Amino acid sequence: MKVVEPKKSVKSLKSLKFSETVRSSDPASSSGSFKTRRPLKPLKAVVAVILALSLISMTQDNRKERVQDCASKAGDGAIYLKEFVVSLPKAAKNEAPPVYRQAVILRGNNIYRFNLCNDKGQAILRIYDNTNMVVSSFDTRTNKEHNPINFLCRKTGQYIITINMKDGKAGESIGIMSHVTK
Amino acid sequence: MLAAILLLAACGQRPSGNLDVDMDDVEVGELQISSETMTEIIQNIASPIEVAALIQSLHVPFSTSYLADPEKLSSSTTSFEMAYSLGALSADLGYLNMYEKTGSAVNYLSSINKLADALQIGQFFDFTTIKRLATTNSDLDSLLFISMNSFNNMDDYLRETDRSNLSALMIAGVWMEGLYLATQVAVQNSNEDLKTMIGEQKLILNNLLAVLNNYKNETVIASYIADLETIKNVYDEVKITYEVGEPETIEKDGMLIVVQSETSHVEMSEELLQTIIDITKEVRNKHMNIKA
Numbered sequence: 001m002k003v004v005e006p007k008k009s010v011k012s013l014k015s016l017k018f019s020e021t022v023r024s025s026d027p028a029s030s031s032g033s034f035k036t037r038r039p040l041k042p043l044k045a046v047v048a049v050i051l052a053l054s055l056i057s058m059t060q061d062n063r064k065e066r067v068q069d070c071a072s073k074a075g076d077g078a079i080y081l082k083e084f085v086v087s088l089p090k091a092a093k094n095e096a097p098p099v100y101r102q103a104v105i106l107r108g109n110n111i112y113r114f115n116l117c118n119d120k121g122q123a124i125l126r127i128y129d130n131t132n133m134v135v136s137s138f139d140t141r142t143n144k145e146h147n148p149i150n151f152l153c154r155k156t157g158q159y160i161i162t163i164n165m166k167d168g169k170a171g172e173s174i175g176i177m178s179h180v181t182k
Numbered sequence: 183m184l185a186a187i188l189l190l191a192a193c194g195q196r197p198s199g200n201l202d203v204d205m206d207d208v209e210v211g212e213l214q215i216s217s218e219t220m221t222e223i224i225q226n227i228a229s230p231i232e233v234a235a236l237i238q239s240l241h242v243p244f245s246t247s248y249l250a251d252p253e254k255l256s257s258s259t260t261s262f263e264m265a266y267s268l269g270a271l272s273a274d275l276g277y278l279n280m281y282e283k284t285g286s287a288v289n290y291l292s293s294i295n296k297l298a299d300a301l302q303i304g305q306f307f308d309f310t311t312i313k314r315l316a317t318t319n320s321d322l323d324s325l326l327f328i329s330m331n332s333f334n335n336m337d338d339y340l341r342e343t344d345r346s347n348l349s350a351l352m353i354a355g356v357w358m359e360g361l362y363l364a365t366q367v368a369v370q371n372s373n374e375d376l377k378t379m380i381g382e383q384k385l386i387l388n389n390l391l392a393v394l395n396n397y398k399n400e401t402v403i404a405s406y407i408a409d410l411e412t413i414k415n416v417y418d419e420v421k422i423t424y425e426v427g428e429p430e431t432i433e434k435d436g437m438l439i440v441v442q443s444e445t446s447h448v449e450m451s452e453e454l455l456q457t458i459i460d461i462t463k464e465v466r467n468k469h470m471n472i473k474a
Contacts (some may be wrong), residue, residue: 080326081224081226082334151439157446
C-alpha cells in the first residue's frame with residue numbers, strides 16, 4: 001500500500017538547517033568564515049531536498065508497511081490498536097541490557113493480543129501491572145516462545161509493556177497490540 | 183548528504199522510550215513504576231476503537247442518533263477546539279467502522295481531514311485511501327488498521343512537535359465521545375458489562391485529568407479540565423474494589439491466553455449511573471456545539 005503524501009514534511013525542513021551545520025564544520029568555514037564560503041547552488045539544493053524528502057517518505061512508507069504486515073499476522077479477530085517499534089543495541093559488558101518500555105492503559109474484561117515480528121534477534125515482550133509481571137512472551141523455564149500471546153485483562157488500569165532482546169543481543173522488532181473481538 | 187539523510191531518517195522515528203532496566207527486574211517481574219513519570223508517556227488512555235468494539239460485542243443495534251453531527255461543528259475554532267473535535271469525530275468513526283457502516287463515514291472522514299490539515303497533521307491522515315476503503319466497503323481489516331494507525335501517527339506527531347497540549351485534548355475528545363456513546367447505549371440497554379465499563383472510566387478519567395493538568399495554565403484547557411472535574415465529582419461516588427489473585431494460563435487453539443485473576447469490581451447504583459449519563463451528555467453536547 002502506497003502512501004501518497006510525504007510524512008514528516010515539517011521535520012524534513014530541518015534538513016536545510018542540518019546542511020548548514022555540516023558546512024560550518026567544513027575546513028573552509030573554520031579557517032575563513034561561514035559567510036565567505038560559496039553558497040550551495042540553488043539547483044543542487046533543490047535536488048538535495050527532493051532526494052531527502054523522497055528517502056524520508058520511503059522510510060516512513062516502509063515503516064507503515066512493516067507495521068501493517070505485522071498487524072496482519074495477529075490472527076483472526078484481532079483489531080490493531082498500537083505498535084511498538086523497537087531497535088535495541090547489544091548490551092554493554094557488565095551492564096544491564098537495554099529495554100524498551102511503554103506505559104499503556106488496558107481495560108478490564110477485554111482480551112488483548114500481542115504479537116512480535118522480529119527483523120533481527122529475538123524479542124521478548126512482557127507486561128507488568130504496578131509491580132508484578134503478568135505476561136511474558138517467553139517462558140524461561142520451558143524455553144518456549146509464545147507469539148502471539150493473548151491477555152485477558154480483568155482490571156482496568158496502567159500497565160507497562162517492556163520489550164527486550166533475548167540474551168541481551170542487539171535486535172530490531174515490531175510489537176503489535178490488538179483488541180480481540182469476543 | 184548521506185549524513186543528512188541518515189539524521190533525517192532518525193528524526194522520523196518516534197521516541198522509543200528506551201530505558202535501561204536492570205535485567206534482574208526484567209526477569210523476575212519486579213518493576214517499580216513511579217506514577218509521577220507516567221502521565222507524560224502513557225498511551226491508549228482513550229482508543230477510538232475499544233468502546234465501539236465493546237458496544238458492538240453486546241449486539242446492541244447501530245444508531246446514528248448517538249453520533250455527533252460534523253456539520254454542526256463551527257468552522258471558526260481555535261486549535262484547542264479543533265484537536266478536541268478531531269478526537270471526538272475519530273471515536274465516532276471508530277463506531278461507524280466497527281458496525282461496518284462505512285458508507286455513512288464520508289462526512290466524518292472529510293471533517294477529520296479538514297481538522298487534521300488545519301492542525302498541520304494532515305500528512306498522517308491517509309484520507310484518499312481511507313475514503314476509498316470506506317466507500318467500496320472492500321477491506322474492513324485494512325480500513326480499521328489505517329484509521330487507527332493514522333490516529334496514532336497524528337497523536338505521536340503532535341507530541342513530537344511540542345504540541346502535547348493538543349494531543350491531550352484530542353485524547354480527551356476521544357474519551358468524552360466514547361463515554362457518551364457508552365452511556366447512551368446504556369440508556370437503551372441494561373447490561374452489566376457495559377455498566378462495569380462505564381464505572382471503570384473513573385480510573386481512566388483520573389489518568390486523563392493528570393495529563394490535562396500539565397497544561398492547566400492555558401485558559402482553554404482549564405475550561406475543559408473544569409468540565410471534566412464535574413464528571414469526576416460524580417465518579418467519586420463510584421466504588422471500585424480489587425480481588426487479588428495470581429494470573430492463570432490456558433492454551434486454546436495453540437495460543438497461550440494469560441487470564442488475569444486479580445479482578446476489579448464496580449459498585450454503582452442505578453441512580454448514580456443515571457447521574458453519570460446526564461452529566462456526560464451535558465458536557466459532551468457543550469463541546470460539540472449541540473444544544474439540549
